[in-house]
Amino acid sequence: AQTVTQSQPEMSVQEAETVTLSCTYDTSESDYYLFWYKQPPSRQMILVIRQEAYKQQNATENRFSVNFQKAAKSFSLKISDSQLGDAAMYFCAFLFSGNTPLVFGKGTRLSVIA
Amino acid sequence: EAGVVQSPRYKIIEKKQPVAFWCNPISGHNTLYWYRQNLGQGPELLIRYENEEAVDDSQLPKDRFSAERLKGVDSTLKIQPAELGDSAVYLCASSLDLTVTQYFGPGTRLTVL
Numbered sequence: 587a588q589t590v591t592q593s594q595p596e597m598s599v600q601e602a603e604t605v606t607l608s609c610t611y612d613t614s615e616s617d618y619y620l621f622w623y624k625q626p627p628s629r630q631m632i633l634v635i636r637q638e639a640y641k642q643q644n645a646t647e648n649r650f651s652v653n654f655q656k657a658a659k660s661f662s663l664k665i666s667d668s669q670l671g672d673a674a675m676y677f678c679a680f681l682f683s684g685n686t687p688l689v690f691g692k693g694t695r696l697s698v699i700a
Numbered sequence: 701e702a703g704v705v706q707s708p709r710y711k712i713i714e715k716k717q718p719v720a721f722w723c724n725p726i727s728g729h730n731t732l733y734w735y736r737q738n739l740g741q742g743p744e745l746l747i748r749y750e751n752e753e754a755v756d757d758s759q760l761p762k763d764r765f766s767a768e769r770l771k772g773v774d775s776t777l778k779i780q781p782a783e784l785g786d787s788a789v790y791l792c793a794s795s796l797d798l799t800v801t802q803y804f805g806p807g808t809r810l811t812v813l
Contacts (some may be wrong), residue, residue: 589792590742621801629806629807630805630806630807631754631791631804631807633803679758687733687748687756688733688745688802690742692740692741692742693741
C-alpha cells in the first residue's frame with residue numbers, strides 16, 4: 587500500500603521569503619502522479635501543482651515549484667516570494683495510475699508572517 | 701466553468717439522527733469521489749463512482765452509510781443513524797478519469813452532538 591509522510595506539522599515564513607515543505611512517499615510502482623493541494627480555512631482543497639512520475643523535469647506554477655526526487659521518493663514544494671494569502675494547510679497526495687484513490691499526507695500548516 | 705458544488709456547508713445534528721449531503725460535480729466529469737476528513741488529518745476515500753456505478757466502496761461503513769449517484773451526475777451521501785465519531789468534513793471531488801486531477805468542492809462540516 588502507498589503511504590505519504592509529511593514530517594513538518596507546522597512551518598512559518600516571513601512575507602516575501604521562500605519556504606520549502608517536505609513530503610516523502612512509499613510505493614513499489616513506477617508510474618504515478620503526485621500533487622500538492624492547499625486548504626485554507628474555507629476548507630476548499632485547491633490544486634497547487636501536479637507532477638507526473640515519468641517526467642524528469644520538475645513542475646512549476648508561478649511562485650510554486652517542486653523538487654521531485656524519484657529515487658529518493660521525495661516530493662517537496664517550494665514557495666517563493668511568500669504572500670499572506672499562502673497561509674493554509676498544505677497536503678501532499680499520491681495517485682497510482684490505476685483503480686486507487688488519492689492518498690494524502692497529514693498536512694503541514696503554513697503561517698506567513700507580515 | 702463552475703466548480704464542484706456541495707450543500708449544506710455546515711450541519712449540526714444529534715446522534716442517532718439521519719443526515720444527507722449533496723454534491724454536483726463539474727460538468728462532464730464522469731468520476732466522482734466522496735472523502736471524509738477528520739480533524740488534523742488528510743482526506744480519506746469513502747466511495748468512488750464511475751458514472752452511476754460505485755466502483756470502490758471498500759472504505760464505506762455500509763451499516764450506516766449509503767450513497768447514490770443519479771443518472772451519473774449528482775450524488776448524495778447519507779448517514780443513518782449518525783454517531784459522535786462521524787463528526788468530520790465530508791468532501792466531494794470529481795475528475796474526467798482516474799489519472800487526472802481531482803477537483804474538490806468546499807466540503808460539508810458535520811458536527812454530531
